[in-house]
Structure formats: structure tokens, C-alpha cells
Amino acid sequence: MSLISTLARLEAVASGRARPLATVRHRRISERPLVLVPLTTAGEAGAPLGALVGTDRDAPRLLTVAQPRDRDLRFAFLGELAEAVLPYIDAYTDVIEPAERNETDPETGKRVKVEVELCVDAPQLVVPSRPGIDFVRLLGRSMRFRRTAEEDPETPYPAPPRVPLLGRWLTHYGERARVPGSSLLLATTDLLNRHWATGQSGLEDQHLGALLAWIDPPGTLSGAEAALLAELERDRDGQLACPPAGPATDPAFDNRLLAPAIERYDRARQELGAAEDGADAEERLARLTAAERHIRALLLGVMRPTWDAVWHGLDLLRQLPEGARVEERWTRDRWSFTGHRDRVRAGEPPQPRRDDAVTAAQKLASRETALAQLAAAEALDDPLVLAGHRLSGEAFVGEVTEVVMAYSEGKRPSPRPLITVRTDDRPHLGERTKVFRSLDGKPQSAEFVRYGDGPADEDEAGTGTGTGTGTGTGTDEDGTLVLRLTDRMGRSKEPAPGSVPEKGDRISWTLFEHDQRGGPKLPDPEETPWTHGGPPVREGTAEAGPDAPRQAPDPVTEEDFL
Amino acid sequence: MPPHPLDARALAALAANPGCRRRALLDGAGVDKGALAEALGSPAPFGQSQFAFMRGNAFEAKVKADGGTELMRLLADRLGGQAVPPAPGEVSVPDLSAAGPEGRTARTALALREATAAGAWALLDHPLLALEVAGSPAYLEPDAVVVRPDGRWTVVEIKSFPMIDGSADASKVGAAARQAAVYALALERVAVRTEGAEVGHQVLLVCPKDFSNLPTASVVDIRKQLSVTRRQLARLTRIEDIADTLPEGTTFNLERCSGAQLTSAVDAVSAAYAPECLAACELAFHCRSRARERGAVEALGRSVRGELGALTTVAAVLSAAHGDTGDPDDPTVAALRRAATLRAEALAGADRAVTEQAVAGRAMADRAVAADRAVAGGAETEG
Numbered sequence: 001m002s003l004i005s006t007l008a009r010l011e012a013v014a015s016g017r018a019r020p021l022a023t024v025r026h027r028r029i030s031e032r033p034l035v036l037v038p039l040t041t042a043g044e045a046g047a048p049l050g051a052l053v054g055t056d057r058d059a060p061r062l063l064t065v066a067q068p069r070d071r072d073l074r075f076a077f078l079g080e081l082a083e084a085v086l087p088y089i090d091a092y093t094d095v096i097e098p099a100e101r102n103e104t105d106p107e108t109g110k111r112v113k114v115e116v117e118l119c120v121d122a123p124q125l126v127v128p129s130r131p132g133i134d135f136v137r138l139l140g141r142s143m144r145f146r147r148t149a150e151e152d153p154e155t156p157y158p159a160p161p162r163v164p165l166l167g168r169w170l171t172h173y174g175e176r177a178r179v180p181g182s183s184l185l186l187a188t189t190d191l192l193n194r195h196w197a198t199g200q201s202g203l204e205d206q207h208l209g210a211l212l213a214w215i216d217p218p219g220t221l222s223g224a225e226a227a228l229l230a231e232l233e234r235d236r237d238g239q240l241a242c243p244p245a246g247p248a249t250d251p252a253f254d255n256r257l258l259a260p261a262i263e264r265y266d267r268a269r270q271e272l273g274a275a276e277d278g279a280d281a282e283e284r285l286a287r288l289t290a291a292e293r294h295i296r297a298l299l300l301g302v303m304r305p306t307w308d309a310v311w312h313g314l315d316l317l318r319q320l321p322e323g324a325r326v327e328e329r330w331t332r333d334r335w336s337f338t339g340h341r342d343r344v345r346a347g348e349p350p351q352p353r354r355d356d357a358v359t360a361a362q363k364l365a366s367r368e369t370a371l372a373q374l375a376a377a378e379a380l381d382d383p384l385v386l387a388g389h390r391l392s393g394e395a396f397v398g399e400v401t402e403v404v405m406a407y408s409e410g411k412r413p414s415p416r417p418l419i420t421v422r423t424d425d426r427p428h429l430g431e432r433t434k435v436f437r438s439l440d441g442k443p444q445s446a447e448f449v450r451y452g453d454g455p456a457d458e459d460e461a462g463t464g465t466g467t468g469t470g471t472g473t474g475t476d477e478d479g480t481l482v483l484r485l486t487d488r489m490g491r492s493k494e495p496a497p498g499s500v501p502e503k504g505d506r507i508s509w510t511l512f513e514h515d516q517r518g519g520p521k522l523p524d525p526e527e528t529p530w531t532h533g534g535p536p537v538r539e540g541t542a543e544a545g546p547d548a549p550r551q552a553p554d555p556v557t558e559e560d561f562l
Numbered sequence: 563m564p565p566h567p568l569d570a571r572a573l574a575a576l577a578a579n580p581g582c583r584r585r586a587l588l589d590g591a592g593v594d595k596g597a598l599a600e601a602l603g604s605p606a607p608f609g610q611s612q613f614a615f616m617r618g619n620a621f622e623a624k625v626k627a628d629g630g631t632e633l634m635r636l637l638a639d640r641l642g643g644q645a646v647p648p649a650p651g652e653v654s655v656p657d658l659s660a661a662g663p664e665g666r667t668a669r670t671a672l673a674l675r676e677a678t679a680a681g682a683w684a685l686l687d688h689p690l691l692a693l694e695v696a697g698s699p700a701y702l703e704p705d706a707v708v709v710r711p712d713g714r715w716t717v718v719e720i721k722s723f724p725m726i727d728g729s730a731d732a733s734k735v736g737a738a739a740r741q742a743a744v745y746a747l748a749l750e751r752v753a754v755r756t757e758g759a760e761v762g763h764q765v766l767l768v769c770p771k772d773f774s775n776l777p778t779a780s781v782v783d784i785r786k787q788l789s790v791t792r793r794q795l796a797r798l799t800r801i802e803d804i805a806d807t808l809p810e811g812t813t814f815n816l817e818r819c820s821g822a823q824l825t826s827a828v829d830a831v832s833a834a835y836a837p838e839c840l841a842a843c844e845l846a847f848h849c850r851s852r853a854r855e856r857g858a859v860e861a862l863g864r865s866v867r868g869e870l871g872a873l874t875t876v877a878a879v880l881s882a883a884h885g886d887t888g889d890p891d892d893p894t895v896a897a898l899r900r901a902a903t904l905r906a907e908a909l910a911g912a913d914r915a916v917t918e919q920a921v922a923g924r925a926m927a928d929r930a931v932a933a934d935r936a937v938a939g940g941a942e943t944e945g
Contacts, residue, residue: 003901006869007883009862013876015852023912043614045724045773068613142773201837201863217566224854232607232847251609259612353727383911387904393895 002388008197013340016222018196018215018398025320027191028183028330030124033314034088035304037062037128038135039299040247041068042254044144046135047121049249051301057311059265066292067203071157078143086162088123090340093341095120122184122330122337126314127210128245128306129189129450136185144350145168158445168350168428171525175218175351176259177404179367181374184337188313195320199224199235207231208309209242216316222267237485243302257298294487315500324441329374333353358525365522372516379510380438386508395510398423400501401480407493415495418449428510429481435509441498443514446483448544483509486557568592568700574684574740576695578795583804584833590698590801593814595844601705601816601824604851611903613635618722622705625720625768625777629655630685630706632720636779637708637766641716653683658690663701666690667766677709678759691748704745712757717745717765718759725778735782738767747795753925757912763788775896804831836864870894 008019023203032055039049047068052060061084067078099118102111104551122530127133146159191203195545214224214478221229233241238252249258268288273280282498309364379395389395400420429435431446436443489498494514501507526535568576568589576585587596599606619814625633631650638647654677660669670689677684686707693700706718708796719742742765753759763785771778812827813819819827828848835853853861857875860867871894873879882888883902888895 003869003897006866006906007879007898007905009866010859010876010879010883013857013862014880017654020909020912023908042611042616043722045726094655094726138726199862201861201866203837203840203863251614252609254611254613255609269680384905385906387901391901391904404659530621 002392004384004388004391005197007197008056012197012214012223013199013250016199016224017217018198018223019194021318021384021544022195022382024323024382025317026194026323026326026378026381027181027186027317028322028326029191029314029317029453030122030183030331031123033126034085035126035307035310036132036136036312037141037245037303038132038247039122039303041137042249042251043500044068046138046518047297048139048247049076050080050214050303052303052307053081055088057308060304062296062300062303064292064296065219066295066321067262067269076161077162078139078163078166081139082160082162082166083253085169086166092119092121092123092337095115096338099544101403117338118340119334119341122334125185126310127185127187128310129206130187131247133174133177133185133187136170136518137178140167140170140172140174141353144171145353147441157479164350165344168344169340170353172336175363176333176336178363179336180371182324182333182336183330184333186411188310191317192313195317200227204231208245208306208313212309212312212316216312224405243305245306246303251300252339258295261295261298262292265295267291292345315476323378325377325381329377332370353428355524356536357528358522361522371517374511376510376514376516379512380508380514385464386513389510389512390427393428394428394512396421396423396425396427396509397506397508398425398506400503400507403500403503404485413493415485415489415493415500417485417489417500419446419485419501421507421509422478422480423482424479427509433511435511436514437507437509437516437521444488445484446485446509449482451481452478503552567715568702570696570702570704570741572670573693573695573700573702573744573795574640574737574791576798576929577740577791577841578842579834579836579929580797581834582839583844584697584828584831585851586798587797587804588708588845590696590812592698594816598828599816599844599848601819601821602828602845602848604845604847605848609845621722621770621775621777622720624775626685626687629653630687631684632777633706633768634683635717636777637718638766638778640762640766640781645916648683651898653685653823654689655685656678658686658688662691663690667692667701670847671755674715674752674759675708675756678713678715678756681711681713682709683711691745691752692749693744693748693751695795697700697800697802699751702745704742705747707749714760714762715749715753715761716896717742717749718768719765719782721750723769724772725780726772728780730767730769730865735767739765739782739784739787742767742782742789743784744789746784747791769911774806836860837862838864868899873898 005021008021025526030245034053034055035057037060038051038202039051040051043045048065049068050062050064052062054060063077063080063084065073067073069499075165080529096117097120099116100113101116103114104110105112125136127136143163144165146164147155148161148164149155149158150161151164152158167487168320172183173395176182178185189206189208189211192208192211192215193202196215197212198205200210200214205430207227207230209230213221214223217226218310234252238256240250240252243253265288268284268291272281272284272288275284377465379389380386386395386397390397400419401422402420404418404420406416406418408416427435435448436445438444485500488496489499523529564582564945572589576582576589582688585595588598596606596608606820629650630653634653637817653827656673658666660666667690668789670686670691672684673684673689677686686709688703688705689707691702691704693702704717705720708716708718710716714726721734721738721740723731734751740900746765748764749761753761764781764783766779767782768777795928808830814824814827828845829852833845833849835846835849835851835858837850839849843849849862857877858934859870859874859876859879870879871892873882873888873894878887879898882895883898885899888898890896
């Protein structure tokens with residue numbers, strides 16, 4: 001946490017309200033996001049208990065599992081979830097625009113441009129909290145290796161149709177959520193924490209109810225008071241007024257309400273099985289239905305507050321204007337979505353249980369690039385984020401006080417104007433440190449020459465052999481420094497109009513690059529060196545060893561869970 | 563009132579915050595902190611769902627079924643050494659039942675010595691170990707301890723969180739490792755008095771595999787946790803020393819004291835509150851409200867405290883930041899003032915910036931077409 005955000009937290013403590021950490025919104029909020037509030041059974045791996053899902057805040061679809069240990073009921077739940085989510089995803093797959101992509105021609109090995117489709121928009125999933133994202137990933141993992149009766153008539157416990165497909169999509173979304181700055185799958189708590197500082201710790205900020213209470217406290221309460229109520233307030237039955245945002249439930253809810261309700265349901269089911277005649281069965285069926293309805297009502301009761309909180313959070317976020325570079329990141333998300341759509345359509349197998357070495361390295365590298373890009377883009381979009389970098393000496397804002405034309409040495413002299421800037425900031429500048437500014441959305445670079453605004457030395461106007469007067473340590477008293485502009489001024493001797501700052505311009509410079517280039521190219525998976533496990537073994541090939549059937553479904557045992 | 567025994571989880575929590583005298587004293591004295599928190603008016607929100615409880619017990623029973631055959635197979639497979647797992651008849655499962663904790667620890671120590679002397683496999687199901695913490699004994703009950711023919715004792719932790727595709731939730735594994743380290747420490751006390759015995763620094767973590775309830779296991783090296791726990795427990799102030807600093811007649815008798823009396827008794831012992839306490843200590847909500855009343859900056863996190871140097875309260879930090887108090891030559895104060903100025907400038911300029919960005923946004927939109935192409939290559943990798 002930087003000192004500026006610490007300060008924001010302290011301001012929040014003092015004022016009793018959350019304080020802004022951003023002046024623009026740094027993530028895309030879709031016009032029509034799909035909100036998913038899942039619940040899981042305590043102690044079970046991936047045995048869902050229920051979910052609220054939908055795009056209409058007034059009409060969530062309620063899905064429940066009356067007995068989470070019953071495989072058939074769990075499968076029915078997943079089938080319903082697929083019916084709720086997949087049509088939403090499908091609605092985006094066919095709205096496309098033409099685009100170009102660089103690909104390596106397999107024959108010539110040259111980079112060529114290929115015409116491809118790009119989805120105009122992408123479906124967006126919003127869950128309440130970070131554990132919700134983990135749960136989406138878990139659900140994806142639990143579903144994508146299932147077999148439906150259609151795929152494999154022999155399978156002992158066939159999954160409902162489309163469940164494996166949902167598993168693949170949820171896996172893709174779960175993976176994409178690990179890319180910094182992506183917006184395909186978002187956690188409401190992460191979104192709110194990015195944009196506001198509360199007067200509590202980061203750990204406490206994971207509680208969606210308390211977080212919202214700080215940002216937008218109800219009535220006349222202060223944020224601190226409202227957050228305390230959200231954390232602790234219980235009714236006479238010991239139930240939280242603001243239930244956890246899931247997927248875990250409150251133990252008091254499990255023990256006092258849910259467990260007896262499930263017991264009643266089990267009993268009703270047993271009695272129905274033992275019914276002797278029609279009239280009897282009918283009455284017992286009614287009791288079973290009532291027991292199930294009771295469970296549904298209980299689960300709705302603890303999910304609905306979270307559902308409303310997610311939409312409340314989205315409302316707050318929508319009030320912020322979107323940052324200028326968010327669109328660019330969203331475009332990447334659209335490429336990611338389109339790419340997975342294409343893989344599904346091409347009949348590729350589900351994502352493997354573990355990535356091979358090359359894929360894993362690629363993912364890590366692209367996440368690192370995305371992280372650096374995100375940090376730069378947020379700073380350029382948002383003066384408040386830039387302020388953090390200015391404080392740490394990685395950026396400075398200053399007024400241009402003088403522009404002296406100069407040229408590079410060589411056969412064709414290019415413009416290398418010297419810009420004198422006055423700033424109150426204390427950037428960490430060393431000899432020929434590169435600095436960047438944004439010119440029409442593109443980075444223009446310059447290098448640091450020296451402190452002070454004395455007359456330009458002829459030597460230094462050249463290729464920069466001079467070391468300057470105050471290189472390295474400390475700023476000159478009056479905070480002026482001289483920069484040499486090095487690019488984006490066109491090819492001719494005279495700089496292109498508008499490409500050189502003018503006296504009086506106030507400009508933000510950063511010491512970090514605005515765009516990140518990817519690292520060195522990785523070998524093809526088939527070329528994986530033995531140090532990294534060698535080439536992956538494909539399923540169905542002759543050399544496939546015991547570890548090979550990576551796409552095989554999970555073994556199913558009599559008493560397994562999910 | 564019977565003392566509330568310390569368990570490994572409490573010890574691990576104590577070791578995580580060794581500076582907290584309040585916790586050390588209350589735990590050492592065996593005060594039921596949950597009941598105390600309730601009497602203070604800040605009940606702890608802890609509880610275990612019966613679903614998790616049932617599932618945990620069912621899984622543990624399954625792992626230990628048939629005299630631990632499956633457990634032994636996993637142990638032999640994961641810890642190597644003995645490539646052939648012992649046959650079911652080869653593993654002795656001594657009866658450890660005895661009266662009272664002292665009796666049970668003595669029985670456990672005896673069983674450990676006998677098994678080591680016999681040079682055979684033995685599975686100790688829920689043994690009881692004693693460990694002296696800050697001058698008072700704590701009794702610990704690991705899920706199981708396995709004695710191998712070579713005299714090595716291995717702690718076995720059985721947990722019901724899943725290991726999916728060979729990996730489990732890192733934070734849960736970490737908690738299990740810290741807990742296992744406490745058991746290993748207690749085992750070492752017995753091992754020093756047993757000839758030929760050695761406590762393994764690798765513990766066996768047994769978890770359900772993927773989404774099934776079939777057990778799978780992984781070896782966790784706990785050397786780091788062991789040394790941390792050992793050091794932290796040694797750092798704990800002796801409880802007598804803490805008690806000596808208390809006013810005469812201080813008592814935490816829940817039955818006889820009023821809420822106000824208890825509050826002043828609790829306040830007489832200093833606490834070291836940090837937000838991490840919320841997940842580990844029953845009194846955390848009480849300590850948090852006290853820390854907030856004081857305006858203590860550590861209520862916002864330990865790192866915050868580190869960042870602010872000598873300024874320990876919210877009011878002091880803010881007044882230093884706004885230039886009302888503080889020594890401008892103090893680097894913390896200077897940085898704070900600079901931060902406050904930059905933040906205020908950025909917020910004031912926000913409205914103006916929004917307008918400018920609308921203009922910039924149009925330029926960006928034009929650029930987006932070009933960007934589409936540029937990112938096409940990059941999107942592939944993560945695509």
C-alpha cells in the first residue's frame with residue numbers, strides 16, 4: 001500500500017466515509033453483466049448449495065440443491081446453471097466484426113495478417129467476492145471433465161447435456177480473471193476496493209457488506225457504524241442481518257436453520273418412498289415439496305442481500321467515468337472470449353488439468369506484461385494514481401519554461417529539442433534516464449540531460465556526451481530540469497506540428513514505459529526442452545504413458561462428491 | 563471453573579502474535595476467551611458448521627479404517643524409505659485411553675517408547691502430547707502419529723479440504739503446517755527422552771482427492787514453521803511475569819464479575835491488536851474496538867504502522883499531513899505532507915481531468931482500431 005492510499009484510509013477513518021482512490025473507473029462494467037451469487041456446502045469440495053444468477057436485478061433465477069450430498073440433485077443444479085448461463089454467453093458469440101490478426105504462416109514462417117472474426121462485445125460475469133472467483137474456477141474444474149450420456153453411453157453417472165461445456169467456459173473465465181486488468185470475470189469487492197479506501201483494513205474490506213457500508217452508508221449512520229452492523233448484527237434467531245457474500249455460509253445458518261430443513265427434507269423423501277397407496281403418496285409428496293420449498297426460501301433469504309449488494313456496488317461504480325484506456329483492455333478481453341469461442345467450435349478438448357511448461361510460461365509472461373501495462377495505463381488515465389507515482393519519484397508533472405531547438409549529429413540531423421521543465425516533484429533521474437509522455441495516446445520519449453536551466457552547452461546539444469551539472473543526486477534548488485526529446489517528431493528536419501511541447505504547457509512525464517513489449521518468444525510445445533519436462537504427451541498417441549489420459553474424466557466412486 | 567485447554571490452533575495463533583500479552587495471559591490461565599468476549603459485549607463470530615464437522619469426521623474415519631492400511635500405504639508411498647508398505651497385521655495400534663490429560667500423555671509417551679524399542683510400525687490414533695507454553699502446560703492432540711521401524715516419528719494431519727489435481731489451497735496448507743509444527747515440537751520433548759527416536763521434519767498431509775472422498779496425501783516440510791514456532795514460543799513472556807504486573811486482585815472469573823469489572827481486568831493487560839487477529843482470536847472484536855477508540859493506526863494493518871514511523875494515531879498522522887503538527891525535517895512527516903498535497907491536487911483536478919479525458923477518449927477511440935491489431939498477437943497467449 002502506498003503512502004497516498006494509506007493517507008486515504010486515514011482520511012476515511014477521520015471522516016467516517018470511504019474516500020476515493022481513483023477519479024475514473026479502471027475496469028469495464030458491461031451494460032448487461034451476468035451476476036452470479038453462488039453458495040457452497042461447508043466442508044465439501046465443490047458441492048454447490050444454491051445460486052442466484054441473472055442479468056435482471058429484479059428477477060434473479062434461484063437455483064438450489066435440497067440435499068447437497070445427492071449426486072442427482074447436484075447434477076440437476078449444474079444442468080440448470082448451464083441453462084441459465086450458456087444462453088447468455090451464446091448471445092455474444094455471433095455478433096462479430098472483421099479484424100486482423102498476425103499469424104505465422106506455417107509454410108513460409110513469415111508473419112502474415114489474417115482476416116479473423118472478433119466478437120463485438122463479450123459476456124461479463126460478476127461475482128460478489130474473491131472466493132466467488134475461486135468457486136467459479138472450482139466449478140469449471142469439476143464440470144469440464146464430465147461426460148454426458150451423448151458423448152459416452154457407457155459412463156456410469158452421465159452429466160446433463162451442456163454441463164461440460166459450461167465447465168469449459170467457467171474455466172476460461174476463471175483463468176482470465178488472473179490476468180491483471182481483465183474484466184471478463186470480476187469480483188465486486190475487488191472492484192470497490194480498487195476505487196475506494198475505507199477506514200478499515202484490507203482484510204476487513206473483503207466483507208462486501210461492510211465495504212459497501214463504508215462507501216455508501218444507509219441513512220444517517222457513519223460508515224464505521226454501518227460496517228460494524230453489517231459485520232455483526234444478528235436477529236433473535238442468531239442469524240446475520242447481512243449474510244456472508246459466499247460461497248461459504250455462516251455456521252449459525254447451517255446449524256440452526258439449514259441442517260434441520262435438510263433433515264426434514266430427507267425424512268419426507270424417505271416417507272414418500274415408503275408410501276403404501278396413492279392417497280398416502282400424494283400427501284407425502286406434498287410434504288416433500290413443502291420441505292424443498294422451505295430450503296429454497298432459506299437459501300434465497302441469505303443470497304438475496306448479497307445479490308442486491310452486488311448490484312448496488314455496480315451502481316456506485318457506474319457513476320465513475322470510464323478511464324480512457326479501459327476500452328483497449330476490454331478489446332483484449334474480447335479477443336480472449338473470441339479465442340475460446342473458436343476453440344470450442346473447433347472441437348478442441350477441454351483445458352488440461354495442468355498446463356504444459358510452454359503454456360504455463362506463456363501465461364505467466366502475458367500476465368506480467370498485462371500487469372505492467374495496467375499500472376502504466378491507470379497512471380495515465382487517472383491523476384490520483386499518477387500522484388502515487390509522483391510521490392515515489394517515478395513520475396513528475398511540470399510546466400515547460402523553455403524550448404531550445406537542437407539537432408542530432410550525423411548525416412541526416414534529426415530534431416532533438418531541449419525542453420526545460422519546472423516541477424515541484426522529485427523524480428529519481430540519473431544520467432540519460434528515459435522519460436515518457438503521452439502524445440495523442442501514444443508515448444513520446446525523452447531523456448534527462450541535467451538539472452537547472454542554465455544556457456545549453458554546445459556539447460550537450462549533440463548526442464549527449466555531457467553529464468550535466470547535477471546528474472544523479474538531488475534536484476536543483478528551483479526544481480528545473482532539462483530533457484531532450486528523442487522521437488515522434490516526424491522524418492523531416494522540422495518537427496511535425498504539435499509534436500514538440502511549447503512554453504507554458506503542463507505535462508506529465510513518467511519514468512516507466514507506457515507500453516510493454518512481450519518477452520522473448522517461447523518454443524513450440526513440441527520443442528519443450530527436457531529440463532522442463534520435455535514435449536507434452538498427447539492423448540491417444542503410441543507413447544502415451546500412464547499419465548497420458550489427461551482428458552479422462554475424474555474417477556467416480558460410489559460415495560463421491562460431485 | 564475448569565481451565566479451557568490450549569489447542570494447537572490456539573498455540574499457532576499465539577505464535578503468530580507473540581507480542582500480545584493479553585492473549586498469552588488468558589490462554590495460559592485457561593480462560594474461556596469465547597465466553598469472556600461475550601461477557602464483554604463483543605462476541606466472537608467463530609463457529610463450525612455441522613456439515614463441515616461431519617464431513618471432517620467421516621473423512622478421518624475413512625482414512626484410519628482397517629487399522630490404518632490406507633494411511634500406511636500413503637505414508638510409505640509419499641515418504642519413501644520403506645518402499646513396501648507394512649502389511650495390515652504388522653502395524654500395531656496401541657490403546658491410548660487413560661484417565662485425565664496427564665494419564666493420557668503418560669500413556670502416549672509409553673506407547674511411543676515401546677513402539678520405538680520394538681522397532682516396528684505403530685499408528686497412534688489421537689495421542690495426547692504436552693507442551694509447556696509460557697510456563698503453563700498445554701495439551702495437544704494430533705490426528706495421528708506414525709512410528710516407523712527406524713525410530714522416526716511422523717506427524718499425520720488429516721484435513722477435509724480437497725487436493726485438486728495435486729494442489730490444495732495454499733493458506734489452508736500453511737495453517738495445517740503451522741499446526742503440525744506445534745505437534746512436532748511437543749513430540750520432540752518426548753523424543754529426547756527416548757533412545758533411538760527422531761521426530762521427522764516432514765509431515766504427511768492427508769486430504770480428499772479432487773472431488774471424491776478418496777484420500778490422497780502430500781509431504782509437507784515443516785522445518786521453517788518449526789523454527790518460527792519454536793522461536794515465537796520462546797519469546798512469549800512468562801505468564802507469571804505478566805501476572806505480576808497486574809493490579810492486586812485482578813480476576814477473570816466470568817461467574818462472579820460484572821461486565822465492567824471484566825472490562826477493566828482485560829484492559830489491565832496490554833494487547834497487540836492487528837487485523838489478522840480477527841481470524842484467530844475470540845477477543846479480536848473487543849481489541850479492535852479499543853484500538854479504534856484510541857485511533858491506533860495498526861487497526862488498519864501492520865504494514866500501515868510500519869509506514870508511519872513514530873506517528874501512531876490517526877489524528878497525529880492527519881495533523882502532520884496537513885501541516886498542523888510534526889517536524890518537517892522528519893522524513894515521515896515530509897513524505898506525508900507531500901502525499902497530502904499531491905492527493906489534494908489530484909482530487910481537485912479530477913473534474914477538470916474528466917472533461918479533458920472526454921476529448922482524449924475520442925483520440926483513443928481512433929487508436930483502438932490500431933490497438934486491436936497490436937494486441938491480437940498478445941491476446942493469443944492468454945486467449
